[in-house]
Each structure stands twice: as structure tokens, then as C-alpha cells.
Amino acid sequence: MSEAAIRFEKVSKSFGSRTILKELSFEIGKGDSVAILGRSGTGKSVTLKLMIGLLEPDAGDVFVLDRNVADLDASGLSELRREMGFLFQSAALFDSISVGENIAFPMRRQSKVDESEIRDRVEELLRQVKLDGEYDKMPADLSGGMKKRAALARSLALRPSVLLVDEPSAGLDPITSEEIDELLISIGEEDETTIVIVTHNIPSARRICDEMILLDGGLIRARGDLAALEASDDEVVKKFLSSQSGG
Amino acid sequence: MRELIANFFDDAGRMGLFGLRGFRDAFRKPFEIPEIIVQLGSLGVRSTPLIALSGLAVGVVMSMHTRSSLERFGAEALIPNVLAIAMIKETGPLVTALLLAGRVGAGIGAELGGMRVTEQIDALESLAVDSFKYLVSTRVVACMIAQPLLTTVFNFMAISGGFLAETMLSGISFELYFQRAFSSVPFRDYIPATLKTAVFGFLIAAISSYLGYNARGGAEGVGRASTQSVVASSIILIIVDVILVRIIFFAFPEGS
Numbered sequence: 001m002s003e004a005a006i007r008f009e010k011v012s013k014s015f016g017s018r019t020i021l022k023e024l025s026f027e028i029g030k031g032d033s034v035a036i037l038g039r040s041g042t043g044k045s046v047t048l049k050l051m052i053g054l055l056e057p058d059a060g061d062v063f064v065l066d067r068n069v070a071d072l073d074a075s076g077l078s079e080l081r082r083e084m085g086f087l088f089q090s091a092a093l094f095d096s097i098s099v100g101e102n103i104a105f106p107m108r109r110q111s112k113v114d115e116s117e118i119r120d121r122v123e124e125l126l127r128q129v130k131l132d133g134e135y136d137k138m139p140a141d142l143s144g145g146m147k148k149r150a151a152l153a154r155s156l157a158l159r160p161s162v163l164l165v166d167e168p169s170a171g172l173d174p175i176t177s178e179e180i181d182e183l184l185i186s187i188g189e190e191d192e193t194t195i196v197i198v199t200h201n202i203p204s205a206r207r208i209c210d211e212m213i214l215l216d217g218g219l220i221r222a223r224g225d226l227a228a229l230e231a232s233d234d235e236v237v238k239k240f241l242s243s244q245s246g247g
Numbered sequence: 248m249r250e251l252i253a254n255f256f257d258d259a260g261r262m263g264l265f266g267l268r269g270f271r272d273a274f275r276k277p278f279e280i281p282e283i284i285v286q287l288g289s290l291g292v293r294s295t296p297l298i299a300l301s302g303l304a305v306g307v308v309m310s311m312h313t314r315s316s317l318e319r320f321g322a323e324a325l326i327p328n329v330l331a332i333a334m335i336k337e338t339g340p341l342v343t344a345l346l347l348a349g350r351v352g353a354g355i356g357a358e359l360g361g362m363r364v365t366e367q368i369d370a371l372e373s374l375a376v377d378s379f380k381y382l383v384s385t386r387v388v389a390c391m392i393a394q395p396l397l398t399t400v401f402n403f404m405a406i407s408g409g410f411l412a413e414t415m416l417s418g419i420s421f422e423l424y425f426q427r428a429f430s431s432v433p434f435r436d437y438i439p440a441t442l443k444t445a446v447f448g449f450l451i452a453a454i455s456s457y458l459g460y461n462a463r464g465g466a467e468g469v470g471r472a473s474t475q476s477v478v479a480s481s482i483i484l485i486i487v488d489v490i491l492v493r494i495i496f497f498a499f500p501e502g503s
């Protein structure tokens with residue numbers, strides 16, 4: 001494995017009496033594409049939110065780009081987040097501003113580039129996610145797939161070195177889902193971005209990622225490429241894979 | 248009952264601290280001036296028609312009621328004075344605040360609640376933006392600026408409404424009416440009564456931002472945040488008004 005972009009060291013997280021992660025440890029190398037799989041409630045999205053500091057671990061350490069997320073102060077965390085992108089399951093576009101303004105938002109906030117450069121970058125991102133000419137549309141006027149693509153463009157605006165993606169195919173038809181997958185593949189290949197995807201969708205994970213991590217009961221149940229997971233004798237892994245259609 | 252009272256003070260304390268943090272953070276870099284201006288437009292300028300129309304209506308109605316009472320004593324000439332004192336010292340600030348609690352409080356509660364349940368607040372954080380400062384501090388400051396200005400609009404429109412009603416009934420001239428109205432309310436009385444409304448603005452923004460920012464549970468949670476924002480703001484405004492009136496009487500005895 002290459003140098004680690006993300007490292008979890010004995011990370012535990014509970015909500016009330018419910019333990020989600022139990023001393024979870026793993027590493028993801030720089031430039032790798034990894035899918036985190038598992039049943040609902042196994043802590044996949046929690047793992048992603050721990051990486052970007054939206055949640056704090058109860059115990060253990062989360063290192064991203066060689067920085068311990070929990071030790072960072074507000075400005076350190078902001079600096080780290082500038083190097084990361086997050087595509088939310090619900091897209092989470094700001095509904096009071098247009099698609100173009102959504103994409104321009106992080107650039108206006110974080111970089112000292114002039115308006116014409118921002119406009120050019122937004123147009124470039126819109127082309128990349130196949131939303132050319134949709135700059136002035138409001139998020140409410142977009143379909144689910146278009147919202148996801150616009151949100152993906154926004155998460156790429158600051159050229160992140162780590163991209164976190166929460167359920168990219170949730171609520172999308174198979175064709176639109178495949179389009180999103182293609183975009184993620186091209187981002188991983190062209191920009192050597194580290195991509196971490198949380199998904200239920202094994203075909204999608206197989207298309208995008210080199211490696212998969214299966215979470216179960218707050219721990220890693222299996223890790224490897226799809227062939228390695230399919231070859232596993234573990235009943236939980238077998239059951240999970242067999243429950244997925246089209247795999 | 249004791250638990251209910253304890254919960255009320257517990258919630259009020261949390262909201263107060265939340266609002267104070269919002270106010271304090273407004274003075275930390277980066278200053279969110281463009282967003283404060285956007286909020287002034289959204290919370291202040293867009294509330295002006297409602298406030299102006301309400302002020303006019305309240306002025307007309309109060310003038311008619313005052314006339315029917317003062318006529319019995321042959322004191323109709325005092326109508327402008329009575330109306331101006333009532334509006335500027337108490338009715339204007341409180342009614343404007345209650346109207347704003349309805350319009351702005353519900354709006355902030357619903358907007359921030361909607362942003363919370365659709366992960367837009369998390370999205371702001373993930374884009375390295377301090378969501379608290381960007382969403383809460385800006386609204387607290389905008390409300391504190393807008394509230395005294397809107398109260399002044401309300402007062403002016405109410406006194407003008409009183410003039411319209413009075414001039415139709417008694418034919419009083421514009422100059423005489425306004426000269427009588429403002430002769431009873433010196434500037435030193437206008438200032439504390441109007442400035443206290445900045446506290447009302449703070450309360451409306453702090454309470455509704457707290458409820459919206461911490462909303463949970465999808466569309467139902469957003470609806471709850473919106474409704475509770477109006478109810479909680481209105482109750483606390485009335486309680487705080489009583490306290491502020493006592494403080495103003497104590498600090499500015501010549502105005503009482």
C-alpha cells in the first residue's frame with residue numbers, strides 16, 4: 001500500500017447506549033479508491049463523518065493527510081477540509097442559490113481568485129459533470145441525478161486530494177447511478193484523488209474502487225478486492241454479497 | 248410544575264448562551280458583512296410592508312378608541328399626545344417585536360431547520376465554513392439592527408394612521424397634529440424605548456436560530472422548529488419586555 005491518506009487507530013464511537021464503532025483500525029493509501037460496505041447502521045456514514053471532523057471519536061485517533069483530526073483547532077480543521085471534498089447522500093446543495101453559485105461558493109470563501117477565474121472554473125466543473133448551461137438553475141429545478149452531479153462539482157471545486165462520497169447511487173436509477181460512477185472513476189484516474197465511498201451497492205463499488213472494506217458490528221469483517229471478498233468463507237460476508245443483486 | 252419551570256429556565260438559558268455566542272462570534276474574523284447585508288434585506292427590508300401596514304392599521308384603530316374615551320372628558324385635543332406616547336414608549340416596540348417573531352422567527356426556524364435536516368449545515372462545515380458564524384451570528388446581528396429601524400417605521404406609520412383617522416373626524420391639520428404628538432415624547436424618551444428593541448431582535452434571532460440549528464427529525468422537525476420559534480419568542484419577548492420597562496424606569500426616571 002502507498003503512503004496513508006487516512007488512518008484510523010482503534011476508533012470507537014457510540015450514540016447513547018448504542019455502540020457504532022469498536023476500536024476500528026485501518027489505513028487508506030494516497031490515491032486509492034476504497035469502498036466501505038455494510039448493512040444499514042453499521043457505521044459507514046459515521047466513519048466518513050469522522051474523517052472530515054463532522055463527528056469526533058469517543059476514543060482512538062483519526063489521521064487524515066498526516067493530521068490528527070481531533071487535535072486540530074478550528075483553523076486547522078478548516079485548512080484540512082479545504083483539501084477534502086464531501087459528496088453527501090442527499091447532495092445537500094444550498095437551495096437558496098443557483099447551481100453555479102453553489103459550485104462557486106467554496107472558491108469565493110476559500111481562495112483569493114478573481115471572479116473571472118471562478119466563473120471559468122465553475123464552467124469547467126459543470127462541463128466535467130455534464131451540466132453545461134445549467135449555471136442559473138436552482139437546485140429545486142434539478143432531478144436527483146443532476147443534484148448529485150452538481151454537488152459532486154461543488155465538492156471538487158477546491159481540487160481536493162481526498163474525496164468522501166456517501167451513497168452515490170442512493171435514490172438514483174441504474175443508468176444515472178452508472179453515470180455518477182463514471183465521473184468518480186475519471187476523477188480518481190485523472191487527479192489521483194483518494195476516494196472513499198460508502199455504499200450498499202456492490203456493482204457500483206466494484207466499478208469505482210480497487211478495494212472494499214466490509215463493516216459489521218463496528219469492526220472490519222473483511223477487506224480486499226471483490227474477488228477476495230467473494231472467496232471468503234465468512235458467513236456474514238457471503239450473506240452480504242449474496243443479498244446484493246447484480247453483483 | 249416545578250419540573251416544567253426548571254425546563255423552561257434550562258431552555259431559556261441554552262438559547263441565551265447560544266445567542267450570546269452568536270453575537271460574540273460576529274466580531275471574530277472573518278467578518279460576514281456580505282451575509283449580514285443579505286440577512287438585513289431578507290429579515291428587515293422584506294418585513295417593512297407588513298410592519299408599515301400593521302402600524303397604519305393600529306394607529307387608525309387606536310386613534311378611534313382613544314377618541315371615544317377622551318371625548319367623555321372633553322379632552323379630544325390630547326389624542327395625538329396620547330397616541331404618540333403609547334406608540335413610542337410601549338405599543339410600537341412590543342407589537343413590532345411580536346410581528347417580527349411571527350414573520351422572521353418562523354422563517355429562521357424553518358430555514359435553519361430545513362438546512363439541518365437536509366445536511367446543508369454539514370455541507371457548509373465540510374466546505375470549511377464556520378456554519379454557526381455564517382448562519383447564526385449574521386442573523387443575530389441583522390435582527391438587532393433591523394428591529395429598532397422597523398420599530399421606528401411602525402411608530403411613524405401608527406402616528407400617521409392616527410392622523411388620518413383624526414383629520415377625517417375633526418379636520419385637524421397635519422402640522423398641528425404632529426406638533427402635538429411629538430411635543431409629549433422628547434428624544435430622550437424615544438431612545439431607550441427604541442433601543443430596547445435591539446434586545447428583542449437579539450431574542451427573536453437567538454431563539455429561532457437555536458431551534459432551527461438544532462432541529463431533528465425531517466419535515467416534522469422543521470415544522471416543530473418553526474412553530475416553537477414563534478411561540479417561544481413571543482412568550483420570552485413579553486417577559487423580557489416587563490423586565491426592560493422596569494430597567495428603563497430605573498435608569499431614565501425622568502422618562503417614566
